[in-house]
Amino acid sequence: MYLGRVIGTCVATVKYPGLEGYRLLVVEPLHEDGTVSGEPHIAVDVTQAGPGEHVFLVGSREAALACEPTFVPVDAAIVGIVDAVSTEAR
Amino acid sequence: MRLARVRGNVVSTIKHPTYEGRTLLLCQPVTPTGEPRGEQVVAVDHVQAGVGDLVLVLTEGNGVRQILGANAGPIRSVIVGVVDEVTGS
Numbered sequence: 001m002y003l004g005r006v007i008g009t010c011v012a013t014v015k016y017p018g019l020e021g022y023r024l025l026v027v028e029p030l031h032e033d034g035t036v037s038g039e040p041h042i043a044v045d046v047t048q049a050g051p052g053e054h055v056f057l058v059g060s061r062e063a064a065l066a067c068e069p070t071f072v073p074v075d076a077a078i079v080g081i082v083d084a085v086s087t088e089a090r
Numbered sequence: 091m092r093l094a095r096v097r098g099n100v101v102s103t104i105k106h107p108t109y110e111g112r113t114l115l116l117c118q119p120v121t122p123t124g125e126p127r128g129e130q131v132v133a134v135d136h137v138q139a140g141v142g143d144l145v146l147v148l149t150e151g152n153g154v155r156q157i158l159g160a161n162a163g164p165i166r167s168v169i170v171g172v173v174d175e176v177t178g179s
Contacts, residue, residue, distance in 0.1 A: 001132035001167050003100070003116065029129070032097055032116055037129055047104050056100060056114070056132045058164045062151050066106055066164035079164050080105030085116055087098035087141060 001058045002037075003030045003082065006051050010042050018072040025049065025078060027057065032085050043076035054082040091146045092119045092128070093173065096139055100132055108163030115139060115169060117147050122176045133167035134158075146171035 008026035012019075023045040029038035046066050049055050055078045057063075063077035064070050094117035102114065113135040119128040124144075131147060136157060139145050148154060149167045157168055 001114075001165070002129065003132060031130060046106055056102065056105075058166050060151065060166060062154075062164045062166040064164075065162075066108075077164055080100075080102040080109055080114075082100055082102050084101040085098045086101060 001056050001079070003032065003085070004028060004043075004055050004057050004078075005030055005034075006049050006053050006055060006078070007040060008051060016073050018067075018069060019044075019074070022046075022067065022074075023048075025051075027055065027076070027078065029057075030054070032087065041076055043078050044074045045078040047078055047081050049078050049081050056080045056082055091148050091170065092131075093122060093176065094119045094131070094133075094145055094147045095124070095126075096141050096143045096145055096169075097130065098141055106164055108165060109134075115141075117145065117167075117169070119147070120144070122178065131167050133169045134165055135169045137169055137172055139169050139172050144173040144176075145169045146173060
Protein backbone atom coordinates (compact mmCIF):
# COMPACT_ATOMS: atom_id res chain seq x y z
CA MET A 1 0.00 0.00 0.00
CA TYR A 2 1.12 3.59 -0.48
CA LEU A 3 0.22 7.19 0.32
CA GLY A 4 -1.32 9.48 -2.26
CA ARG A 5 -3.32 12.62 -2.86
CA VAL A 6 -6.45 12.95 -4.96
CA ILE A 7 -5.85 15.53 -7.67
CA GLY A 8 -8.88 15.02 -9.87
CA THR A 9 -11.77 12.94 -11.05
CA CYS A 10 -12.13 10.74 -14.09
CA VAL A 11 -15.31 9.94 -15.96
CA ALA A 12 -15.58 6.91 -18.24
CA THR A 13 -18.95 6.12 -19.74
CA VAL A 14 -17.92 2.99 -21.57
CA LYS A 15 -16.19 0.54 -19.27
CA TYR A 16 -15.76 -3.15 -18.58
CA PRO A 17 -18.77 -4.85 -16.93
CA GLY A 18 -18.31 -4.83 -13.17
CA LEU A 19 -16.79 -1.39 -13.10
CA GLU A 20 -20.14 0.40 -13.30
CA GLY A 21 -20.87 2.55 -10.29
CA TYR A 22 -17.29 2.90 -9.15
CA ARG A 23 -15.83 6.36 -8.78
CA LEU A 24 -12.57 6.83 -10.64
CA LEU A 25 -10.16 9.40 -9.21
CA VAL A 26 -6.82 10.77 -10.39
CA VAL A 27 -4.20 10.31 -7.67
CA GLU A 28 -0.53 11.08 -7.32
CA PRO A 29 1.67 8.98 -5.00
CA LEU A 30 3.27 10.90 -2.14
CA HIS A 31 6.18 10.71 0.28
CA GLU A 32 5.48 11.28 3.97
CA ASP A 33 6.45 14.96 3.65
CA GLY A 34 3.87 15.52 0.92
CA THR A 35 6.23 15.59 -2.04
CA VAL A 36 5.19 13.66 -5.14
CA SER A 37 6.85 10.24 -5.46
CA GLY A 38 5.52 8.92 -8.75
CA GLU A 39 3.36 9.35 -11.81
CA PRO A 40 -0.33 10.32 -11.55
CA HIS A 41 -2.69 7.42 -12.18
CA ILE A 42 -6.34 6.44 -11.97
CA ALA A 43 -7.71 4.55 -8.97
CA VAL A 44 -11.10 3.17 -7.99
CA ASP A 45 -12.43 4.84 -4.82
CA VAL A 46 -14.36 2.94 -2.14
CA THR A 47 -14.10 5.62 0.58
CA GLN A 48 -15.88 8.66 -0.91
CA ALA A 49 -12.61 10.61 -1.01
CA GLY A 50 -12.52 13.93 -2.84
CA PRO A 51 -9.98 16.10 -4.65
CA GLY A 52 -7.23 17.42 -2.34
CA GLU A 53 -7.58 14.67 0.23
CA HIS A 54 -4.70 12.50 1.38
CA VAL A 55 -5.47 8.81 1.00
CA PHE A 56 -3.82 5.45 1.08
CA LEU A 57 -4.13 3.02 -1.79
CA VAL A 58 -3.58 -0.62 -2.51
CA GLY A 59 -2.23 -1.74 -5.85
CA SER A 60 -2.07 -4.86 -8.01
CA ARG A 61 -4.48 -7.79 -7.60
CA GLU A 62 -5.46 -6.73 -4.08
CA ALA A 63 -7.02 -3.56 -5.48
CA ALA A 64 -9.75 -5.69 -7.02
CA LEU A 65 -10.48 -7.21 -3.60
CA ALA A 66 -11.69 -3.79 -2.44
CA CYS A 67 -14.53 -4.01 -4.95
CA GLU A 68 -17.72 -6.08 -5.08
CA PRO A 69 -17.69 -8.33 -7.01
CA THR A 70 -13.96 -8.82 -6.63
CA PHE A 71 -13.14 -10.12 -10.08
CA VAL A 72 -12.86 -6.68 -11.67
CA PRO A 73 -10.06 -5.32 -13.82
CA VAL A 74 -8.54 -2.65 -11.57
CA ASP A 75 -4.95 -2.25 -10.37
CA ALA A 76 -5.26 0.61 -7.88
CA ALA A 77 -7.90 1.30 -5.23
CA ILE A 78 -8.26 4.03 -2.62
CA VAL A 79 -8.98 2.12 0.60
CA GLY A 80 -8.64 4.84 3.25
CA ILE A 81 -8.60 8.57 3.89
CA VAL A 82 -5.49 9.64 5.82
CA ASP A 83 -6.13 11.98 8.77
CA ALA A 84 -2.46 12.25 9.78
CA VAL A 85 0.92 10.56 9.60
CA SER A 86 2.48 10.71 13.06
CA THR A 87 6.25 10.30 13.03
CA GLU A 88 6.82 10.50 16.79
CA ALA A 89 8.66 7.59 18.36
CA ARG A 90 7.04 5.57 21.12
CA MET B 91 10.57 -9.34 1.93
CA ARG B 92 12.11 -5.91 2.23
CA LEU B 93 14.12 -4.42 5.05
CA ALA B 94 12.47 -1.16 6.05
CA ARG B 95 12.59 1.53 8.70
CA VAL B 96 9.27 2.50 10.29
CA ARG B 97 8.78 6.23 9.72
CA GLY B 98 5.36 6.89 11.18
CA ASN B 99 1.86 5.89 12.13
CA VAL B 100 -0.82 6.37 9.49
CA VAL B 101 -4.03 7.58 11.13
CA SER B 102 -7.22 6.95 9.17
CA THR B 103 -10.84 7.11 10.29
CA ILE B 104 -12.64 6.41 7.03
CA LYS B 105 -11.29 3.22 5.50
CA HIS B 106 -12.23 -0.08 3.95
CA PRO B 107 -13.77 -2.40 6.63
CA THR B 108 -10.85 -4.80 6.22
CA TYR B 109 -8.58 -2.23 7.89
CA GLU B 110 -10.72 -1.73 11.01
CA GLY B 111 -8.69 -2.42 14.15
CA ARG B 112 -5.41 -2.77 12.28
CA THR B 113 -2.34 -0.60 12.83
CA LEU B 114 -0.93 1.02 9.70
CA LEU B 115 2.71 2.04 9.64
CA LEU B 116 4.56 4.04 7.01
CA CYS B 117 7.81 2.24 6.13
CA GLN B 118 10.85 3.39 4.17
CA PRO B 119 12.67 0.47 2.50
CA VAL B 120 16.40 0.52 3.27
CA THR B 121 19.52 -1.30 2.12
CA PRO B 122 21.21 -3.76 4.54
CA THR B 123 23.47 -0.87 5.58
CA GLY B 124 20.49 1.35 6.36
CA GLU B 125 20.41 3.67 3.36
CA PRO B 126 16.90 4.63 2.16
CA ARG B 127 16.17 2.89 -1.15
CA GLY B 128 12.88 2.72 -3.03
CA GLU B 129 9.34 3.98 -2.53
CA GLN B 130 7.72 4.18 0.89
CA VAL B 131 5.04 1.62 1.69
CA VAL B 132 2.08 1.68 4.05
CA ALA B 133 1.94 -1.69 5.82
CA VAL B 134 -0.33 -3.43 8.31
CA ASP B 135 1.61 -4.16 11.51
CA HIS B 136 1.50 -7.78 12.68
CA VAL B 137 4.39 -7.74 15.20
CA GLN B 138 3.81 -4.68 17.42
CA ALA B 139 6.50 -2.65 15.67
CA GLY B 140 6.94 1.06 16.33
CA VAL B 141 8.39 4.22 14.83
CA GLY B 142 12.16 3.89 14.35
CA ASP B 143 12.20 0.08 14.27
CA LEU B 144 13.95 -1.83 11.49
CA VAL B 145 11.39 -4.31 10.18
CA LEU B 146 10.68 -6.96 7.55
CA VAL B 147 7.88 -5.99 5.20
CA LEU B 148 6.07 -8.59 3.14
CA THR B 149 4.60 -7.02 -0.01
CA GLU B 150 2.95 -9.90 -1.77
CA GLY B 151 -0.72 -10.81 -1.62
CA ASN B 152 -0.60 -14.59 -1.24
CA GLY B 153 1.75 -14.42 1.74
CA VAL B 154 -0.48 -11.79 3.30
CA ARG B 155 -3.51 -14.06 2.98
CA GLN B 156 -1.52 -16.82 4.66
CA ILE B 157 -1.06 -14.54 7.67
CA LEU B 158 -4.39 -12.73 7.81
CA GLY B 159 -6.63 -15.47 6.41
CA ALA B 160 -8.25 -16.12 3.09
CA ASN B 161 -10.61 -13.16 3.49
CA ALA B 162 -7.81 -10.67 4.06
CA GLY B 163 -9.32 -8.34 1.47
CA PRO B 164 -7.42 -5.48 -0.12
CA ILE B 165 -4.24 -5.74 1.97
CA ARG B 166 -0.93 -6.22 0.23
CA SER B 167 1.79 -5.17 2.71
CA VAL B 168 2.29 -6.61 6.20
CA ILE B 169 5.13 -6.14 8.70
CA VAL B 170 6.15 -9.68 9.65
CA GLY B 171 9.30 -9.15 11.74
CA VAL B 172 11.31 -6.72 13.83
CA VAL B 173 14.97 -6.97 12.82
CA ASP B 174 17.59 -7.13 15.58
CA GLU B 175 20.71 -7.24 13.44
CA VAL B 176 21.87 -7.47 9.83
CA THR B 177 25.40 -8.72 9.18
CA GLY B 178 27.50 -9.06 6.04
CA SER B 179 28.38 -6.49 3.38
